[in-house]
Amino acid sequence: MTKEQLYNELNYVNHTREKRSYYANLIINNPEFLPDLIEILFMVDDKISCRAAWVLEFVFNENLDLLLPYLDVFTENINKVHLDPAVRPVAKICEYVAKAYFSKQENNMQVKLKTIHKERIIETCFDYMINDEKIAPKAYSMNTLYLFGKEFDWIHRELVTIIDRDFQMQSSGFKARAKQILKNIKKQ
Structure with missing residues (x-):
């Protein structure tokens, strides 16, 4: 084809x-x-x-392994995606990457994901958090940032600041996810 x-x-x-x-x-x-x-x-x-x-x-x-050969091109371009129906699945894919990377089960993402890939995903997820996006991309981004915050200690501080700033203006779905993420951050 x-x-x-x-x-x-x-x-x-x-x-x-x-x-x-x-x-x-x-x-x-x-x-x-x-x-x-x-x-x-x-x-x-x-x-x-x-x-x-x-x-x-x-x-x-x-099959997340299918993304591995395309991590460079994917992470180089995700910040350009702006149409609402495309932003949500891109944010979800970023969450898949983060979950695989921090999985207790060994997997190929843990070997192939480079610092530059992580930094691009983190930057995009922060953009989703501060831009006027719908709840789903924000929720996936919150979780992705929470996970990468286990490796990059500055992320949790920034994430908490954004959540606290936006909390009252957001939907009940955002608030529910935010409460869970804040609770997880406090546990660490």
Whole structure:
């Protein structure tokens, strides 16, 4: 399948789990399509990029190792993603990376994730926290930052400051996640 054919196929992706799973499995079974899908994700002003993000979220939920060869390109470009329907899955993928990196089970992410990758993810997640994003990207970013704060001691201070500043203005979903993150930070 060419990049153009993949782009056209993404027109059939919608919010349903069935469609996203179907196309995620197509990519998992044909990982040679992954570079094109990632390239489409970073066509950030094109609404089809959001559909690529939805599929990538499902792909990496099933097999995060597929992201490993693309960590450079992914982390170099995530800060450019700005359309709401694409921001949420990108934030979720960042959370997958952080969870894998801090997992008690040994995995490839712990070996392949470099400091520069972590710094780019951290920067993007802080941007999501301070920008006018919806609750889901903020929630995923909070968790990602909490996890990376175990390694970079300055993160928790900054995260607490942002949460405290924004707490009263945010939704109940934000507040619930924020309370849990603050509780976890205090435990450490």
